[in-house]
Structures are given as structure tokens and as C-alpha cells.
Amino acid sequence: MDGKIGLVTGAGxxxxxAIAVEMARRGASAVAVTDxxxxxxAETADLVRAAGTQAEAIVCDLRDRDSIAEMVTRAAERFDGIDVLVNNAGVTETAFTAEPARGVDSLAxxxxxxxxxxxxxxxxxTTKFAAPYLRRSPRGPAIVNTASVSGLTGFPNAPAYGVTKAGVIHLTKVTAVDLAPVRCNCFCPGVIETPLARDYFAAAPDRDAMERELTAPQLVERxxxxEEVAKLACFLASDDAAFITGSSYVIDGGxxxxxxxxD
Structure with a gap:
């Protein structure tokens, strides 16, 4: 990451x-991690420091505009700028309801x-508030957004998740245009072994059946x-991707x- 300063949301x-730690391993000078x-x-910040990079742990409620503004300001002031913004935080419907997953016609x-x-x-x-710092960055500023394959195709019983991730894909394109020469790309993960995926599986009537259903279309059988996704995200944030902007990259096991x- 060539001494760049990163801000990663949803890094808890x-x-x-994984992205925050990979940034540290690739030579970022500092990483602000938020959750x-x-x-x-704090646990993620400790892992970043253990990898040899300065870190700052910031608590942020992404449903609160003022909390977002404070997060960006604190990160920029703590490390004297922002070179890379990773908009990673994301939730599914099951984060806000104990009811079984709902379709488009029954979601509250x-x-x-x-x-x-x-x-x-x-x-x-977050992009809006970080833009002034990114525009001033002398170190190849970049934004990397976390989208999803569900923003490209249908996804059972998660209509809000799929629609918002489709929005992230389009927001990535317009951000690349509006903030140029700041680069902006996104990646679209498939079924990744994360707490978000585990919560989604747990909300299904049959957890094992849901996992089999979602991984059956993959060519990679797991x-x-x-960590695999983090390597893609850090490549997109790095100068090795200096000619790439406004694009979406699928990482879904085929x-x-x-x-x-x-079968």
C-alpha cells in the first residue's frame, strides 16, 4: 500500500x-478501523498494529449522519489525511428482525x-465526507466499495440487501466519474464465511439446507x-490498479x- 492511510468501515x-489487516501487511502507514x-x-486495531502499522479504532453508527461525519474527521485528523476509503460495512434484513427471512411482499x-x-x-x-481529503491526497487516492453478487442477480428472501447492493454498484460508477481522478471500484463477493453469512444461515428454517442451496451454483466447492476477498480489495486500492476505475469485480467461486x- 506504499505508505497510504486507510479508513475501513465495518472492520470489526x-x-x-481481513481488509484492514491485509492493508497493514502490504505496507499501509496507518489504518483507521471502524465498527x-x-x-x-479495538480487536481489529490490535491486529493491524501487530502487523506493524499504526491503527485507530473508531466507533461509528452508520445510521447516524453526525456519527459518520465525526468518524471521517477523526480518522483524517489522527493520521493527517485519508488516501484510501473502504466502504465495507453491510447488513442483511436479519440484523433488524428476529422473524424468518422475508420476501419483497412481506418485508417490514x-x-x-x-x-x-x-x-x-x-x-x-462516508464518500461525501471523505471526498475533500481524498482529493488532496498525493498518494494515489482510491475508494473501494463492498457490493455483492446479490446486487447482480436475485437472492432469496433478502430484497433490501440485494437492491441496496445493486445501488452500491451504480454508486461506484457515478463516484468514479464525479470524483475523478480519485479512483472508485467495487467488488462483489459471493457466499463468504463471515458472521453476516452465518447470521443469514441461522435465520433460515434449515441452516444446512440454505448453505447448500447458496453454494451449489459455485464451481469452487466451499x-x-x-482473506481471499481482502487481497482483491487491497489490489483495487493499490497503485497496481492505477488504470482501473468505475468497475465491479466478482469474487464468487464461479x-x-x-x-x-x-450435484
């Missing part, structure tokens, strides 16, 4: 934590709104790993490469 666990949970943010309106606020509005607001289902 899963893909976000709604103070303890998990308040659940739809909550998923939208975290998955899409917060990405826009769940993806956060699920979208065909129309088949493994």
Missing part, C-alpha cells in the same frame, strides 16, 4: 477486518429502511474466505460463470 469482523462495536473495533418497512441506511446511504455519506448447479 469478517471481510472488513459499531467498540470491542471488535422499517427493516427495509434500516438496511438501506447502512448499505447504501452510509456509503454515500465458502469463500475473508457462481455467475454458468447457469448450473452442482
Amino acid at each position: 469482523q469478517g471481510i472488513g477486518r 459499531r462495536n467498540k470491542e471488535t473495533a 418497512e422499517e427493516v427495509w429502511d434500516a438496511v438501506y441506511e447502512v448499505n447504501l446511504k452510509a456509503v454515500w455519506l 465458502l469463500g474466505r475473508p 457462481a455467475l460463470a454458468w447457469l448450473g448447479v452442482r
